[in-house]
Amino acid sequence: MKKILLTSMLLSPALVFANSATQLEGSFKVGPAIILICILVLFVLVGIVFRAKDTADFYAAGRGISRVGSGMAIASNWMSAASFLGMAALMYGYGYHGLAYVIGWTGGYVLLLILMAGQIRKYGKYTAADFIGDRYYSQSLRVVGAIVAIFISIAYCVGQFGGIGLMFKWILGIDYAWAVIIGGSVVLTYTLISGMLGVTKNMQIQYIIIIISFLIPLFILTYKFDYFWILPQIGYGALVSDIVTGIPVPEIQNMVNSFGHDFAISPSPEYAMPWDPASGQTFFQFMAIAFSLMIGTAGLPHVIQRFYVVPKSSDARWSVVWGLFFICLLYWSSPVYSAMGEILSTNKEVGKLAKDAIVVYTAQLGNVNPLIVGLLAAGGVSAAFSTVSGLLVAGASAFSHDIYVKVLRPESTPKQQLAMARYGTVLMAIIVSLIALLDLALIGQLVAIAFSLAGCTIFPLFLLGIWWSGSNRAGAKAGLIVGGTVSLIALVYFIAAKQGIMLPAHEFISYWLGAWYFAWIGAPLAIIFNIIVSKMTKETPIEIKKFLVEQVHS
Amino acid sequence: METKSDNYNISFFKPTTELARINRNLTIKLLLIWVIAIFGFQILLRIIEKPTPEPAYIAYKQVWDKIKSENASYEENQVFLKSALSVLGKLSVNTDDKIILDKIVSSVSYKLIPEEKKENFINEVIEFNKIKSEITSLSDNKYVVLKTAITSEAASFLGVKDYSLEAKLIPFELIPENMKRIDIQNNELVEGVMSKYLIHNQSFLTDFKFLSFPFHYFYTAVFLLILFVGICWFYCYKTDKIHEKLGIEA
Structure with missing residues (x-):
């Protein structure tokens, strides 16, 4: 009785909106729009209150906060639309195969911590290009590093803009193309306003909003459909087993989705069984994706950059532990949405749903209160905003700091540098919007491209740069050329196929060098070539070796 | 000059200091656990599947x-x-x-x-x-x-x-x-x-139930993430202890 009363209290507004819920997209949604605006205003206000007093304060914003707080900032920086929306979409579309992304995006933090975090902090540079330029004593490598960082930021942002577009489409009830343009404009404005505000404090608040908005509907959904709701991250185990064995239509029909369809499903073992033929994905692809995402995680410039701003290397290490824990809270929860969405959308009348919006659709189909669904959608936008603003700033910094100031115009004034950073931000936002309009793939897959790119280029440079003083400038260039070539081949084939052009050996290349996992071979090859060429050429200068011994490994 | 240069060589596999040696051993052990837990399990699933x-x-x-x-x-x-x-x-x-x-x-x-x-x-x-x-x-x-x-x-x-x-x-x-x-x-x-x-x-790993999950699903979706956090925590804990023992400032 208590359960029925509580369910009624939670869901009564949803029943009122039952008709509109059947139109999953629908028209302009006032409640979610207000929630979204409030959240964005909150971020800006928090940024103003905790704004950085100067550049040093901006870079070292983490010094005043605890390791837990720093971990929240890492998690917020990390949790993008790919985590919030894309993860569930991948599992909804590919079942067990989607878990390759879950373990790839979390397992990479182990590599990052054990192999790099503390050493990167000790090296004491501000950007990835700075490190590459200094460690390999090469201005041209610095420029290439900056260009690669820009490409990675763009690739990463495309997926985020896709997510922003989908959520704006849902909230505003407009076309995807307009949603991307409007959403892109809003995130650009937000980035330009909040660029120098209290970033770390904001990230902590963003994390709390993102995780709360993500978890609340889960408790409601598992409670409503009679699973162990106190801990949905474990409770959905029975749901996965139910999908495998199938749920027959109950004699008494009391559990229905917002269309009035039974909570029932045909036996669907393909959802949970590994590399199932029905998913169209193989064992090799599972392994290649997991591996590529892991090394990509340890090579992403905006992730690596977080370790420069903590005061001590031990803080850098512990912030990874907390950061990973906070990230896992979301990644443990994401499969619940996909499993619940699987059953709630199985009826043919629901139609084909955009996989990337399945998190929101699942909450809608489960008749969750529209305001809570609105909060969920706003959480998705926040996740994308927090990452995009960081990526746009990182990409623009790579252009203004690493290319314009360090190479093109060392004599430029701070005002000119700031102007260049702003132009860079606007230009990147335009490029990203245009690519996002093409709607090339799922959000998670688009973001995975950035990971493979980072895995093939930046990861080998950092790994060898930190752990082997024998790696020299020529080796770095050779490795970068090999990693870059593999990336280029994979991306050219991917883009050509999307445009309907089948290049020679299309099947072979598309399978073995898939756009979301080409780092499985690109990274090892880059490392091998780096080592071979380094062995064959003039050794690393003594000053660099000395710095590594005395500063980085002492 | 060459001897001096050799003194400053850094190689993960040939540690020259006590800290580097301990760190290398700890890293190799944890990476082995990490690799076997992730890829070893999936390979096992592949081998025994029918x-x-x-x-x-x-x-x-x-x-x-x-x-x-x-x-x-x-x-x-x-x-x-x-x-x-x-x-x-x-x-x-x-x-x-x-x-x-x-x-x-x-x-x-x-x-x-x-x-x-x-x-x-x-x-x-x-x-x-x-x-x-x-x-x-x-x-x-x-x-x-x-x-x-x-x-x-x-x-x-x-x-x-x-x-x-x-x-x-x-x-x-x-x-x-x-x-x-x-x-x-x-x-x-x-x-x-x-x-x-x-x-x-x-296989028996997919048919066996653990906490109502198919076991392999629980292992990959839930347990591996717990393991990752555990490995990270252990590494930090051990590193702090090693630094303390060797008198190295964090």
Whole structure:
């Protein structure tokens, strides 16, 4: 009785909106729009209150906060639309195969911590290009590093803009193309306003909003459909087993989705069984994706950059532990949405749903209160905003700091540098919007491209740069050329196929060098070539070796 | 000069200081656990897996030859239809495969309908498909009436309840133009589709339940993440202790 009363209290507004819920997209949604605006205003206000007093304060914003707080900032920086929306979409579309992304995006933090975090902090540079330029004593490598960082930021942002577009489409009830343009404009404005505000404090608040908005509907959904709701991250185990064995239509029909369809499903073992033929994905692809995402995680410039701003290397290490824990809270929860969405959308009348919006659709189909669904959608936008603003700033910094100031115009004034950073931000936002309009793939897959790119280029440079003083400038260039070539081949084939052009050996290349996992071979090859060429050429200068011994490994 | 340069060599595999040696050993141990836990488990799954058919596939295989040669009895046609519908009820069926199955489901369904109802049934299906593409609301009266009529008829020729999943699927799978004719070429494709969706890679690790999860799913989706956090925590804890022991400032 208590359960029925509580369910009624939670869901009564949803029943009122039952008709509109059947139109999953629908028209302009006032409640979610207000929630979204409030959240964005909150971020800006928090940024103003905790704004950085100067550049040093901006870079070292983490010094005043605890390791837990720093971990929240890492998690917020990390949790993008790919985590919030894309993860569930991948599992909804590919079942067990989607878990390759879950373990790839979390397992990479182990590599990052054990192999790099503390050493990167000790090296004491501000950007990835700075490190590459200094460690390999090469201005041209610095420029290439900056260009690669820009490409990675763009690739990463495309997926985020896709997510922003989908959520704006849902909230505003407009076309995807307009949603991307409007959403892109809003995130650009937000980035330009909040660029120098209290970033770390904001990230902590963003994390709390993102995780709360993500978890609340889960408790409601598992409670409503009679699973162990106190801990949905474990409770959905029975749901996965139910999908495998199938749920027959109950004699008494009391559990229905917002269309009035039974909570029932045909036996669907393909959802949970590994590399199932029905998913169209193989064992090799599972392994290649997991591996590529892991090394990509340890090579992403905006992730690596977080370790420069903590005061001590031990803080850098512990912030990874907390950061990973906070990230896992979301990644443990994401499969619940996909499993619940699987059953709630199985009826043919629901139609084909955009996989990337399945998190929101699942909450809608489960008749969750529209305001809570609105909060969920706003959480998705926040996740994308927090990452995009960081990526746009990182990409623009790579252009203004690493290319314009360090190479093109060392004599430029701070005002000119700031102007260049702003132009860079606007230009990147335009490029990203245009690519996002093409709607090339799922959000998670688009973001995975950035990971493979980072895995093939930046990861080998950092790994060898930190752990082997024998790696020299020529080796770095050779490795970068090999990693870059593999990336280029994979991306050219991917883009050509999307445009309907089948290049020679299309099947072979598309399978073995898939756009979301080409780092499985690109990274090892880059490392091998780096080592071979380094062995064959003039050794690393003594000053660099000395710095590594005395500063980085002492 | 060369000797001096050698003194400053850093190599993960050839540590020159006590700290580097301890760190190397700790790193190798943790990375081994990490690699085996992630990739080792998936390789194990791959090694022990066996293609395991669903009950629907076994039932389909028993009647398929007769269906193909059009010698199937009424009950055998029912068995086949239920098997095909158990595939069509899956969310993962792609459009091409759905069309292949829809064609054969349409022709087999037609055979099961009593002679005197055949014409009327086809007309209902044609009308339903037309309305389906026009309606703006799922509560449209004509749409609901036709859907209910087709579902009810399907339930009777399938030998199931009106509200069963199979009966509810029928209105969305029938192609009127394929009901009266057999597409031999299409039938040859059916075998591939059925095995694609009804045979799965299973083993005792996928069949064993842990906390109600299929064990392998729990391991990958839940346990590995716990392990990652645990490895990170242990590494930090040990590193702090080592630094403390060696008197190194953090």
